[in-house]
Amino acid sequence: MTDSECIQGLIDGNEEAARWLVDNHQLRVFNICLGFLRNKHDAEDIAQDVFVEVIRNAASFRGDAKVSTWLHRIAVNRSLNYIRSSKRRRLWLELNPFSGNSAGDAAGIPVAGGNDLLEQEDLKHGLECAIDSLPQNQRIAFTLSKLEDLSYQEIAGVMNLSLPAVESLIHRAKMNLQKRLKKFFA
Amino acid sequence: MNCQDAWLLILERSVSGKTGSEGYELEEHLETCSACRKLAGAHGAVLSDYSGLRRLEADPVFYEKVQLKLKSTRRVHSGLLLPLRDYRNIGSTLAGLAAAVILGIWIGGLLTGGNELPGNFTATAVSADQGGEITDDNTLARLENYFFDENH
Numbered sequence: 001m002t003d004s005e006c007i008q009g010l011i012d013g014n015e016e017a018a019r020w021l022v023d024n025h026q027l028r029v030f031n032i033c034l035g036f037l038r039n040k041h042d043a044e045d046i047a048q049d050v051f052v053e054v055i056r057n058a059a060s061f062r063g064d065a066k067v068s069t070w071l072h073r074i075a076v077n078r079s080l081n082y083i084r085s086s087k088r089r090r091l092w093l094e095l096n097p098f099s100g101n102s103a104g105d106a107a108g109i110p111v112a113g114g115n116d117l118l119e120q121e122d123l124k125h126g127l128e129c130a131i132d133s134l135p136q137n138q139r140i141a142f143t144l145s146k147l148e149d150l151s152y153q154e155i156a157g158v159m160n161l162s163l164p165a166v167e168s169l170i171h172r173a174k175m176n177l178q179k180r181l182k183k184f185f186a
Numbered sequence: 187m188n189c190q191d192a193w194l195l196i197l198e199r200s201v202s203g204k205t206g207s208e209g210y211e212l213e214e215h216l217e218t219c220s221a222c223r224k225l226a227g228a229h230g231a232v233l234s235d236y237s238g239l240r241r242l243e244a245d246p247v248f249y250e251k252v253q254l255k256l257k258s259t260r261r262v263h264s265g266l267l268l269p270l271r272d273y274r275n276i277g278s279t280l281a282g283l284a285a286a287v288i289l290g291i292w293i294g295g296l297l298t299g300g301n302e303l304p305g306n307f308t309a310t311a312v313s314a315d316q317g318g319e320i321t322d323d324n325t326l327a328r329l330e331n332y333f334f335d336e337n338h
Contacts, residue, residue: 022249030241030248040239044251051252052259124231174197181193181225 003067010058018055025068026051028148029075035143036079038128046082050075069157072150076140076158130180138173141166187215192222196229 001009001020009017029050034043053074054067061070131139140159144150150158156166195212216223245251 018252019249022252023244026244026248027241030245034239034241038239043239048248048252048255052256055252055256124228127225127228174194177197178190178193 004063006067007058007061007063010055021054021067022051025071028068029071032072032075032144032148033079035146035148036076036083042082043079046078047075050078053078065157069154072144072154072158073160076144080136080140126181127177130177133180134173134176138169138176141169142173142177145170187211189215189219189222192216192219193225196222196226 001017006017006021010021026047030043030047033046033050034040037043037046050071054061054071061067131142134142137159141155144155144158145152152163152166152170155161156163159166161169192212192215195209216226
């Protein structure tokens with residue numbers, strides 16, 4: 001089945017087209033969501049939402065990119081939206097004195113210390129925080145490249161940027177990570 | 187190799203999985219520098235954590251889960267009196283209707299001359315402004331006849 005046949009099938013309400021789309025793209029979409037969310041259940045939930053959105057809005061697909069690019073773009077956007085809404089929730093829990101919840105552990109890069117195992121955990125957490133604190137475009141490019149093995153060309157398609165722009169984003173992401181991690185290791 | 191180059195290579199390795207020709211130099215540096223070893227270890231831990239969660243085979247019931255979600259969100263939509271899209275359509279229809287009514291009133295006014303002033307309107311206003319003095323001879327004669335003619 002080609003992309004255009006699949007989209008036409010979705011518009012016509014063809015179940016075979018929907019199944020083809022989900023079966024062929026679920027792994028990539030799930031893993032992209034996982035790269036951003038780092039939580040299996042959240043990634044599963046968001047990946048399902050991505051397919052629901054695509055099946056519902058197949059008619060709005062303009063056909064100027066591949067279906068996979070469209071799916072990946074929605075997966076990235078939905079994951080980032082989810083992170084933003086979780087951050088708001090976390091902030092509310094922090095501010096709410098009656099919630100009894102402390103979620104401040106992810107607020108900043110932690111300070112290394114203690115025994116080796118703890119230090120390793122702190123380092124891991126520090127690295128994740130450093131990636132999370134990158135500017136959004138750098139973070140998307142870095143995550144798609146690092147965790148998803150998407151080629152620079154594919155990332156350019158997902159982010160609607162030129163190839164040199166993606167290369168520059170990833171280079172700046174590495175520089176920024178280095179800068180942020182320097183504080184951690186100092 | 188200094189630490190700065192090593193850090194960039196460690197990040198490079200985590201981005202592309204390769205360090206190119208400098209891989210050997212990096213390994214040598216890692217043997218002697220504990221800070222860089224820690225960073226490389228942290229990267230390895232993040233990547234192995236992630237690859238543990240990463241799905242390598244398609245979930246056989248994933249399609250059914252999507253269908254279930256699709257149906258449940260459709261039910262929420264049908265539970266409303268009208269879908270949001272229809273409310274938007276009604277809004278634009280009402281706005282169009284109101285515009286048509288206003289246009290109709292305006293064109294109607296133009297066609298029937300309803301908005302124009304009567305031809306003698308200015309003259310009437312001017313004569314009223316002259317202190318109520320009656321200058322028409324016929325009218326005066328009739329009034330004199332009425333009030334002073336004893337035969338009346």
